[in-house]
Amino acid sequence: MKIWAIGGGKGGIGKSFVITNLAVSLSKKNKKVLIVDFDFGGANLHTCLGAPIPQKTLSDYFTKKVSSIDTLISETGIANLSFISGANDLPVAAELKPEQISLALTQLKKLPYDYLLLDLGAGTHQNTLEAFILADNPIVVITPEPTAIENAYRFIKSTHYLLLKKAEERLKLSGLVSQVMQEANKYGIRTPRDLVDKINELNPKEGSLYKKNIETFNLKLILNQARTTGDIDAALGVQSICTKYFGIKASMVGHIDHDNSVWQSVRKHRPVLLEQPQGLLVTTFNKIIQNLEGNEDKSPAKLLRTA
Amino acid sequence: MKTNHQQNYYELLDIPINADQESIIDAYKKARTTYNPNSPALYTVFTKEEAVELIKLIDEAYSVLSNQFKRKEYDKSLSNKTADSVGATPPNQTQSKVFSEFEERLKNETTFSGTFLQQVRLYRNLTVEQVAEVTKISRTYINAIESENYSKLPAVVFLRGFVSQYAKILGLDPVKTSNSYIKIMQENTKK
Numbered sequence: 226m227k228i229w230a231i232g233g234g235k236g237g238i239g240k241s242f243v244i245t246n247l248a249v250s251l252s253k254k255n256k257k258v259l260i261v262d263f264d265f266g267g268a269n270l271h272t273c274l275g276a277p278i279p280q281k282t283l284s285d286y287f288t289k290k291v292s293s294i295d296t297l298i299s300e301t302g303i304a305n306l307s308f309i310s311g312a313n314d315l316p317v318a319a320e321l322k323p324e325q326i327s328l329a330l331t332q333l334k335k336l337p338y339d340y341l342l343l344d345l346g347a348g349t350h351q352n353t354l355e356a357f358i359l360a361d362n363p364i365v366v367i368t369p370e371p372t373a374i375e376n377a378y379r380f381i382k383s384t385h386y387l388l389l390k391k392a393e394e395r396l397k398l399s400g401l402v403s404q405v406m407q408e409a410n411k412y413g414i415r416t417p418r419d420l421v422d423k424i425n426e427l428n429p430k431e432g433s434l435y436k437k438n439i440e441t442f443n444l445k446l447i448l449n450q451a452r453t454t455g456d457i458d459a460a461l462g463v464q465s466i467c468t469k470y471f472g473i474k475a476s477m478v479g480h481i482d483h484d485n486s487v488w489q490s491v492r493k494h495r496p497v498l499l500e501q502p503q504g505l506l507v508t509t510f511n512k513i514i515q516n517l518e519g520n521e522d523k524s525p526a527k528l529l530r531t532a
Numbered sequence: 533m534k535t536n537h538q539q540n541y542y543e544l545l546d547i548p549i550n551a552d553q554e555s556i557i558d559a560y561k562k563a564r565t566t567y568n569p570n571s572p573a574l575y576t577v578f579t580k581e582e583a584v585e586l587i588k589l590i591d592e593a594y595s596v597l598s599n600q601f602k603r604k605e606y607d608k609s610l611s612n613k614t615a616d617s618v619g620a621t622p623p624n625q626t627q628s629k630v631f632s633e634f635e636e637r638l639k640n641e642t643t644f645s646g647t648f649l650q651q652v653r654l655y656r657n658l659t660v661e662q663v664a665e666v667t668k669i670s671r672t673y674i675n676a677i678e679s680e681n682y683s684k685l686p687a688v689v690f691l692r693g694f695v696s697q698y699a700k701i702l703g704l705d706p707v708k709t710s711n712s713y714i715k716i717m718q719e720n721t722k723k
Contacts, residue, residue: 369572370572371572371575371576374572374573374575374576375575375576378576378577416577458565458566458568458571459571459572459573460573461562461565461566461573462566462567462568462571462572462573462574463573465546465566465567465573466573466574466577469546470577
C-alpha cells in the first residue's frame with residue numbers, strides 16, 4: 226500500500242479538493258483507494274466526496290468506542306473508493322498524541338487497499354506533521370498568494386525540524402538540534418539549511434547523519450489555482466528555494482489551472498472529475514499522478530520501515 | 533542566511549561546471565524568472581535587499597560564465613581554491629591573446645554601433661535567438677539594432693530600453709552603450 230498525504234499550512238487552498246480528485250483518478254484506474262480525513266477538528270471530506278455525514282468517525286477510534294479501525298470505512302458510491310471520516314469532536318482532536326497518529330497509520334496500512342490518501346488539516350500541528358513525514362508521497366499544495374506560500378514555507382520548515390528531531394531520537398544523537406536552535410539568533414540561523422550547516426560545523430559526524438536523513442525526504446509540490454505563467458514561475462521559485470536554501474528536496478509534480486468548474490462542483494458536493502469527466506482537469510490529474518508515481522521511491526517511510 | 537550561501541557561479545545558476553553556452557543561457561533565463569525580486573516565492577525568505585543582491589549575483593554569474601575568456605579565468609580561480617590547481621592545463625596561448633585583445637577593446641570602447649554590438653555578440657558565442665529569448669526583445673528588433681536599420685526601430689524611449697537590455701546580456705555597460713548607440717543613430721539620421 227502506498228501512502229500519499231497532502232498538507233500545506235494554509236487553509237482554503239484546495240487540499241481536500243486536490244486529494245479527492247487524486248483519489249477519484251486513481252479509483253478510475255481500477256486501484257482500490259481509501260481516503261482518510263486527517264483534518265482533526267476540521268473534517269469535511271465527506272462533503273467533497275458527496276457522501277452523507279458519517280455516523281462513525283476517527284473520534285470513535287481514538288476514544289476506543291470501536292475496536293478496529295476498519296469498522297469506520299464508509300463507501301462513497303464511487304467504485305473502488307472508500308473513506309474514513311475525520312475526528313470532529315474538539316476534545317478528542319485536541320488531546321491526540323503523535324503516538325496515536327502513528328499507531329492509527331500502522332493499522333490503516335494493514336487494510337487491503339492499493340492507496341491510502343490522507344487529507345491533512347491546515348497548520349503545523351505535530352499530529353499533522355507526524356502523518357505527513359510517514360507518507361511515501363508527502364505533498365504540499367500551494368496557491369500563488371504570498372500568504373499561502375508563506376504558510377507553506379512554515380509547514381516545510383516545521384517538517385524539516387521534525388525530521389531532524391526524529392533522526393536525533395532514532396539514532397540517539399546528542400541533542401544538538403535543540404541546543405543550536407536555542408542560540409538561533411546568535412548563530413544567524415534563519416533556514417533549516419543554516420541549522421544543519423551549524424550542526425555540521427559543531428559536530429561533523431552527527432551533521433552528516435542529519436544530512437543523510439534529510440536527503441532521503443523528497444516532498445512534492447502542487448500549485449493550485451494557477452492563472453498565469455508568472456504563477457508557475459513562483460511555484461518553481463518555491464521548489465528552488467526549498468531545495469537550495471532550505472536543503473529539503475522539493476519537486477513540482479504539477480499545477481492545476483484556475484477553473485470555474487471547481488467551485489461549482491464543490492457547491493454541488495461532487496468531485497469535479499465526476500461532474501466533468503471530459504474536462505481538462507482529468508488530464509491534469511492524470512499527469513500529476515504520473516509524476517507522483519515516477520518519483521516516490523526514496524521515501525522516509527520506506528527507510529524507516531527498513532531501518 | 534547568506535543569500536549566496538557562498539555559492540559559486542555554477543551553483544547560483546544550477547548548472548554543472550562543464551555546461552555549454554546554451555545551457556548557461558537557459559539556466560540564466562530560468563534563474564532570472566525564478567529569483568525575480570518581486571516573486572511571491574522570495575517573500576519571507578529574503579529581505580528586499582537580499583533579493584536584489586541575489587539577482588545581481590545571478591547577473592554577475594551569467595556575465596562571467598557566458599564569456600569564454602572570463603569563464604576560463606574564473607574556472608582557474610575556482611580550481612585554485614579547491615585543489616591548488618596542480619596539473620591544470622595551461623591555456624592556449626594564441627587563443628587567449630586574441631581574447632585578451634578583444635577584452636581590452638571592450639573595456640576601452642566608447643562608441644557602440646550596431647556592427648560593434650554584433651561583433652560582441654558573436655564573440656560571446658550568442659545567436660540572435662538566444663539574445664531574444666533572454667531579453668524578450670523580438671529578433672526583428674535585435675537584427676534592426678545590429679544592422680542599424682533605423683526605420684524598423686521603435687521610438688527612442690523604447691529603443692533605449694532595448695539597447696540597455698541587449699548591452700547587459702553582452703556584458704557591456706547598459707547606460708554607456710545605449711547613450712552611444714542613440715547618439716550615433718541621431719547623427720546618422722540627421723544627414
